[in-house]
Amino acid sequence: MRRLLLISVPYLWLLALFLVPFFIVLKISLSDTALAIPPYTPTLDLGAGWAGLKGFFAELDLENFWFLTTDDLYWKAYLSSVWIALFSTLLTLIVGYPIAYGMAQAREEWRPTLMMLVILPFWTSFLIRVYSWMGILSQEGVLNQFLMWSGVISDPLMILNTNTAVYIGIVYTYLPFMILPIYAALEKLDISLIEAAEDLGCSRFQAFWLVTVPLSKNGIIAGCFLVFIPALGEFVIPSLLGGSQTLMIGKVLWEEFFNNRDWPVASAVAVILLLILIIPIILFQRNEQKQREAEG
């Protein structure tokens, strides 16, 4: 009985926090817009009994999904989101790996402190941190002022409101998600393996490439997924740091909901986004499981 209870907890969690909201969104995506509160029909009227239920289902259709295919905007936004998420994941990996490596190489007594420093930004509000980047990157911002003062450039750079600013924002925000799993993998690495590789004729770099990198592979994969998945649906960063040409599906979604008040189309966008995300999530789960098997 206790066992059953214990097992049911995660499933109840999944049901309450994922499946129920998902089905609500799915239902809205199959509805039609209406000038009402909530702004769609039909709404389920349990008072009408069996006939009401039948009528309710009869009114649901895939019209909104068809609509998404008629306008270029949507598939372009999906594609551009995937591209931005992929590219910023790669950037985060390039920035995060050396940091994680450095942390794992640091003296034992320093490691908790370094870990603390990586997590520290989470202690302030995410919005405030993104706003500070606006202050740094704008034309009169700290970065441009510094570069002009030091004479590297004579005219201020246009960074804010471009995709570059979005990349910077994503890399900055999600860096800890990349660093921590890689660090966990590197910290476990037995130093004598590197020595063995060098003993067998590897240079430092070869030993890194042939031993350290493969053995931190699982950390890299976990980190990439942890960055890619939230980055794909990211809304705050592209709308605050990105420009008018920055096209991301999270932004489109927001505009459908709040500017157009078209909940059904917005829900359809969300459902598709989720379906796109399910592929990497399943891959991620598979990787985690493989890793557990290899270790167990």
Place this chain on the structure above:
Amino acid sequence: MAQTAFAPWDDPEAKPLIEFRHVTKRFGDFIAIDDLSLEIYEREFFALLGPSGCGKTTMMRMLAGFEPPSAGTILLSGQDIAPVPPNKRAVNMMFQSYALFPHLTVWDNIAFGLKRDKLPKEAIEARVAEMLKLTRLEKFARRKPHQISGGQRQRVALARSLAKAPKLLLLDEPLGALDKKLRQDTQFELMDIQEKTGTTFVIVTHDQEEAMTVASRVAVMDEGRLIQVDTPDRIYEYPNSVYVADFIGDVNIIEGHAEKSGDGYEVTFAEGQPKLRAKTANGLRGSGRCYLAIRPEKIAISSQEPQDAANAVRGVIDDIAYLGNLSTYYVRLDNGKIIKAQTANTRRIAKRDLTWEDSVWLSWTDTAAVVLEN
């Protein structure tokens, strides 16, 4: 054996392959290697023996290039190797912890070093196959290290270090996890490889029988210092200290007072006991306190008083340890001292004429004991 003729350490002309010159290694305040000087010659099979933590692995690691000496120099073929990084040294090491690459198969582990040498594919395949055969791992070539047993892992580590046929091979307890049969076979394989390739081996072992079997010379270490470096037979027969005598094999140590007499010493060790006679080449610094070290197998045991034995003492059998081929008798002398005597069991156990509580005589010649100062 052929090794009787092989003794470069006695040849003043011979150039050592490895030379430790006053090498000290400190870890913080702790002195792991203490002003150690040592010469190891080409084609030697050099065994390091000593208790846990005495610095054997540290010496290996300095040779492989993972630890720089804190003081002193290490020469390889006359060259100071301090500036040479590990991957440029013609030295391969088998790690005590094996250090197998967990993400590679057994085959790839063994091929790892060969691939770094950019050998042609066929050459690598042939060499790996040879190593797999030698270590009897053919069946496991495609497995990962976590899918094989501890002894198999040890063999992979051995095969990996042998594969490159280096000039100097460092083996840190290479055979500890193997069963006796396989261990003996591998020992002979190692000696065979050594003979064929002329590789110099430095091997750490906790098994003195192994050191005796394979080594051209044995170094007994304690707390970062060399206590004695000598051929196995000399280490056994002529230990230079109680420590070495006690560490290698079984021994009776009798403490006493020595007085010079003729070409040897007379040792008084207890009241009411006859003086013990021992001839010795290496004289004591004078008369005085000394220790006699006598191997149990050099002591004869009999129920009658032996005729014209240089040394004979009386006692009572306290205990008998039956080891199959040998039996060790623990004989208590009148003063309570226990002396071990060992005899070969040439007869079946039922026919043995000595048993517990029998009064017996122990006797040995005047050359059986080694006189040691401390």
